[in-house]
Amino acid sequence: MAAVSRGGPPGCRIGFVGTGGVATRHAQILSGFDDVSLVAATDVDDRRAAEFADRFGMAAVDGVDGLLGVGVDAVYVCVPPFAHGEAELQVARAxxxxxVEKPLAADLETAEAMGAQLTRAGVLTRVGHHWRCAEPVARARDLLAGRRVHLVTGAWWDKVPPVSWWPHRSRSGGPVVEQAIHLLDLARVLVGEVDEVHAGATGPHPDQTTSGDVDTATVALLRFAGGAVGTLTAASVLGWKHRAGLEIVADGLVVGVGEDWxxxxxxxxxxxxxxxxxxxxCVAADRAFVDALCGRPVDPDRSPPDHAEALRSHRLATAVARSAAMGTPERV
Ligand SMILES: NC(=O)c1ccc[n+]([C@@H]2O[C@H](COP(=O)([O-])OP(=O)(O)OC[C@H]3O[C@@H](n4cnc5c(N)ncnc54)[C@H](O)[C@@H]3O)[C@@H](O)[C@H]2O)c1
Incomplete structure (x- = not known):
């Protein structure tokens, strides 16, 4: 591993924990910002870290100690759901x-424990719910302003993502926590808090039980605090991404909205x-984080949420997963 010292190009010094798919997306975006320097990266897979570091002109270092050792202003934690916790806490303590990429963890307990400690540490946090920064979401928010919402239907019908950890509930948290959480976060932004959920699920695909244990399809009834009702459906059985978004029925208006439609x-x-x-x-989310890091004003409606706010979406997603597993309604 390379030894690097503080110095070099100006701008916010950013490091990475986890150098897979989503880290690559962030690094591609951040490397186009002239107020950012990508300085170092670490991964449990040394070869991956080295390739990533090489591609983006950073140093590959050993663990969070290595990142802190070279001097960083911010760290992107881009690990799979099961691997969250230690890295965030070590970074925050410094x-x-x-x-932090979503979901906050594969379970609720880890996310809650981390939330409490991050609040105590008082560091700036943002979580990768970048849909909040999307233009269609901003337009939907404007269109719905002042209207009563009655019904929300959310659908995430997709393939199984091509990462080895995804089909294992203990590693990913399952399709609602790992993927459809984007819809739940968006529903909270556009419609408000959910009080109660009641979900059911199929269990794993009968032909694929050797490759994992996550549900193939999930459906949940959502009761919103403001009076609206809704459903969430998630299916990970297709060979393509079919649909990911919400349809919202308000007084005199139907709005369908997703990340890109x-x-x-x-x-x-x-x-x-x-x-x-x-x-x-995706660019807007990273821009909003870097602007906040540099102390510039950021439109809160066009910013990814902080950890405490993302934790509310995580509580909702894990309540749906729990309800699907138990078959009983869950208060959120
Ligand atoms: N916001 C979004 O749109 C979006 C898009 C894609 C992925 N994600 C999220 O990002 C997370 C990662 O997804 P991915 O597709 O990049 O996965 P990935 O498997 O491609 O990459 C994860 C990397 O983390 C490394 N890793 C695992 N445990 C580690 C640890 N303890 N310390 C350091 N490195 C560790 C792995 O070796 C791997 O290189 C997931 O939670 C996923 O939901 C978010």
């Missing part, structure tokens, strides 16, 4: 800011449909 119908003329670039939302 007073360094964190961008918007459909609006108010009964006058044809429905309006728009497709958006999802990369733009």
């Amino acid at each position: 007073g360094v800011a964190l961008f 918007l459909e609006v119908y108010d009964g006058a003329g044809e429905p309006q449909r728009g497709a958006y670039d999802r990369w733009t939302a």
Whole structure:
């Protein structure tokens, strides 16, 4: 592993824990920012860390100690759900800011324990719910402002993502915690808090039980504090991503919204449909984090949430997973 010292190019010095798919996305975006220097990366897989570091001109270092040793202003934690906890706490204890990929953990206990300690540490945190930064979400928020919402349907119908940890409940948390949590986070943003959930699930695919134990399909009834009702459906059995988003029925308006699409119908003329670039939302999320890190003003409606706020979505997602496993309603 390389030894690096503080110095070199100006800007916020950023390091990475975990150098897989989503870390690569963040590094591609951040390397285009002229107020950021990517300085070091670590991964339990040394070869991966070395390739990533080489590609983005960083040093590959040993663990969080290595990152802190070279001097960083912020660390992106891009590990799989089961691997969260220690890295965040070590970074926070050093007073360094964190961008943590969702979900916060595979379970609720780890996320709660981390939340309490991060609050005590008082460091800047942001979590990768970048849908909040997407243009269709901003437009949906404006369209729904002042209208009563009655019904929300969320659908995430997709393939099994091609990472080895995903089909294992103890490692990923399952499809709702790992993936459909984007929909739950969005529902909270656009409709409000959910009080109670009641879910059911299929169990694992009968032909794929040797490769994992996550549910193939889940359905949940959601009761919102504001009076609306909703459903969440998740299926990870297709060979393609079919749909990921919400449909919201409000007084005089139906809005369909996802990370990169918007459909609006108010009964006058044809429905309006728009497709958006999802990369733009990913860039906006990293931009908002770096601006907050540099002490610049950030529009809170166009920012990824902090850890405490993301924890509310995590509580909701884990309540759905618990309800699906137990077959009983769960208060959130
Ligand atoms: N916000 C989004 O749109 C988005 C998109 C993709 C992935 N993600 C999330 O990012 C997380 C990672 O997904 P991915 O696709 O990058 O996975 P990945 O498997 O491609 O990469 C994870 C990396 O973390 C490393 N790792 C595992 N445990 C570690 C540890 N304790 N310390 C250091 N490194 C460790 C692995 O070796 C691997 O290189 C997941 O939780 C996923 O949900 C979010």
